Amino acid sequence: MPSPMGCGRSLRWESAAYTCPVDRGWRQTTIGAAVVASAAAVVAVRGVGASVEPVIELLPELLAAPAALFALRFGRHRALIAVVLVVGLHVSWPLGGPLTVVAGLNLLALALVPDLRITHPAALLHLAAAVASFAMVGPVGTEMLHPGGLSVPGSSPWPEAALGAAGAAAVVATWWRRGPFEATLPWLATAVALTRIPGIQEATSSLLFSAAEAIVVIGLVEDGRRLAFHDRLTGLPNRRALDDQLRRLGGEFALAVVDVDRFKDFNDRWGHETGDQVLRMVATELDRTKGGSRAFRYGGEEFVVVFPGLTAREAAHHVDGVRVAIADRGFAVRSTARPARKPKRRARAGDGRRVQVTVSIGVASPGARRPAPGDVLRAADRAMYRAKNAGRNRVMSA
Numbered sequence: 001m002p003s004p005m006g007c008g009r010s011l012r013w014e015s016a017a018y019t020c021p022v023d024r025g026w027r028q029t030t031i032g033a034a035v036v037a038s039a040a041a042v043v044a045v046r047g048v049g050a051s052v053e054p055v056i057e058l059l060p061e062l063l064a065a066p067a068a069l070f071a072l073r074f075g076r077h078r079a080l081i082a083v084v085l086v087v088g089l090h091v092s093w094p095l096g097g098p099l100t101v102v103a104g105l106n107l108l109a110l111a112l113v114p115d116l117r118i119t120h121p122a123a124l125l126h127l128a129a130a131v132a133s134f135a136m137v138g139p140v141g142t143e144m145l146h147p148g149g150l151s152v153p154g155s156s157p158w159p160e161a162a163l164g165a166a167g168a169a170a171v172v173a174t175w176w177r178r179g180p181f182e183a184t185l186p187w188l189a190t191a192v193a194l195t196r197i198p199g200i201q202e203a204t205s206s207l208l209f210s211a212a213e214a215i216v217v218i219g220l221v222e223d224g225r226r227l228a229f230h231d232r233l234t235g236l237p238n239r240r241a242l243d244d245q246l247r248r249l250g251g252e253f254a255l256a257v258v259d260v261d262r263f264k265d266f267n268d269r270w271g272h273e274t275g276d277q278v279l280r281m282v283a284t285e286l287d288r289t290k291g292g293s294r295a296f297r298y299g300g301e302e303f304v305v306v307f308p309g310l311t312a313r314e315a316a317h318h319v320d321g322v323r324v325a326i327a328d329r330g331f332a333v334r335s336t337a338r339p340a341r342k343p344k345r346r347a348r349a350g351d352g353r354r355v356q357v358t359v360s361i362g363v364a365s366p367g368a369r370r371p372a373p374g375d376v377l378r379a380a381d382r383a384m385y386r387a388k389n390a391g392r393n394r395v396m397s398a
Contacts, residue, residue: 025222026174029183032218037187040211041194044204053203060090060206063213070220074227077123078110078181081130082188082216088134089192090209093202097159102137103192104162106130111169111185163193180226184219188212231297233276234283242296242304246373253308254315254365255373257380258286260301261358261392270355274333278357285326291318304377312365312397319361320395327358327393360387364398 048056064087071079085103092099109126116123170185191212195205229241237245260266260282267275279301286295291307291314298304307315333353362383364376379398387396 025180025226026178026183029180029219029222030174030187032222033184033187033215036211036214036218037190040191040208043207044194044197044200048201048203048207056203056210057206059210060213061087063210063217067213067216067220070217070224072118074220074224075115075117076181076220076223077116077118077120077126078113079216079220080118081106081127082110082184083213084127084130085134086188086192086209086212086216088131089195090206092134093195093205093209098137099134100159100192100196101162102133104159104164104166104189106133107166107185107189107192108162108169111166111173111182115181159196160193163189163196167193180219180222184215187215191215234280234297236283236287236295236297236303238297239299242298242306245294245296245306246377249306249308249373251309252311252365253306253373253376254310254312254363255376255380256305256307256315256319256361256363256395257298257377257384258282258303258305258319258359258361259384259388261360261388263301266355266357270333281329282326282357282359285322285329289318289322291315293318304380310365312363315365316361316363316395316397319363323359323361323393323395327356358393360384360392361395362387362398363395370398 064083067083068080071077071083085106089099089103113126116126118124167186167189170182170189173185174182176182191208194200195208229237229244231238260278263275263278266278279297282303283295283297286303286305289295289305291310293305293307293315296304296306305315305319307318310318333355362380362385364370364379364383366372366376370376370379383396383398387394390396
């Protein structure tokens with residue numbers, strides 16, 4: 001499985017292939033896109049009322065505006081191209097098959113290429129190529145509709161084949177990259193394919209193209225949420241997400257503060273790139289903590305694990321298992337980045353040396369002196385420092 005969010009492999013973890021933990025937003029995007037596409041399909045089957053047809057026919061372009069703005073703001077060139085493709089299909093819908101083939105091939109390309117900043121030369125070239133493909137095929141498609149021009153048989157399989165290939169590639173890309181934009185592509189292909197239903201009315205097709213634009217917006221909103229509430233290095237929810245979680249905690253709960261032991265010394269000796277890999281490894285283990293927990297990147301080499309409905313004793317049992325797993329999993333340094341300052345003893349890159357990482361953990365739950373989640377977090381932090389002072393690589397309860 002690939003490493004999401006740029007997770008590298010400068011460390012080879014002995015007992016398992018390393019992957020970053022975390023939800024990149026593809027599940028939520030898939031659910032939202034499926035709901036929108038299904039609702040549009042139901043309405044399309046039942047038909048659109050004459051009273052709303054004028055609004056429906058303008059809706060794709062109205063939705064395209066915020067979608068394009070989101071894409072530009074987040075620097076997502078593929079989403080911008082998808083918006084342009086859908087608008088182009090809607091405007092030229094009477095042309096039928098030829099442009100649908102072009103759209104399918106463009107969607108296929110979007111599933112294969114990575115996202116780039118809008119201002120990147122390759123992104124601008126990709127956008128220009130997508131627009132040019134429509135501009136070149138448009139006149140041909142118009143000519144095909146005239147009696148004296150070339151004709152395309154009504155049963156031509158090419159439009160459906162192009163959309164099917166795009167949908168299949170999109171499913172693979174969603175599984176491979178697990179990003180919110182990839183999760184929109186299968187549903188975009190589905191919405192466009194539904195506009196190919198024989199005898200479909202123009203207003204109904206407009207509704208389906210509107211659903212396609214709405215799906216792009218869903219993916220962009222989820223992408224923005226992920227950027228705001230997830231740590232880019234480890235993929236775990238970040239401190240902002242933790243603050244939100246703490247505000248919603250009530251009743252019985254426990255918090256565990258986890259700190260990587262001697263992390264500064266590790267960075268100085270092996271380099272910051274290897275240190276980043278250590279943080280990802282620790283994040284992966286913490287994300288596997290049982291007991292209905294949720295792990296967060298708190299900052300630096302510190303993490304927080306939230307246990308709703310558990311006591312401090314129960315939470316300590318779960319995090320102690322993670323502590324042991326981290327300490328027991330040796331790994332070999334395969335490559336190192338240059339340290340920020342020259343270490344006393346320089347390690348050779350690729351020397352395959354085994355390195356052990358340990359963590360110190362403090363656990364606390366609400367009590368008479370700490371009723372609020374913030375008080376519990378401070379108590380867990382103090383307990384973590386007691387664990388360090390007691391020799392590190394251990395769990396202490398407040």
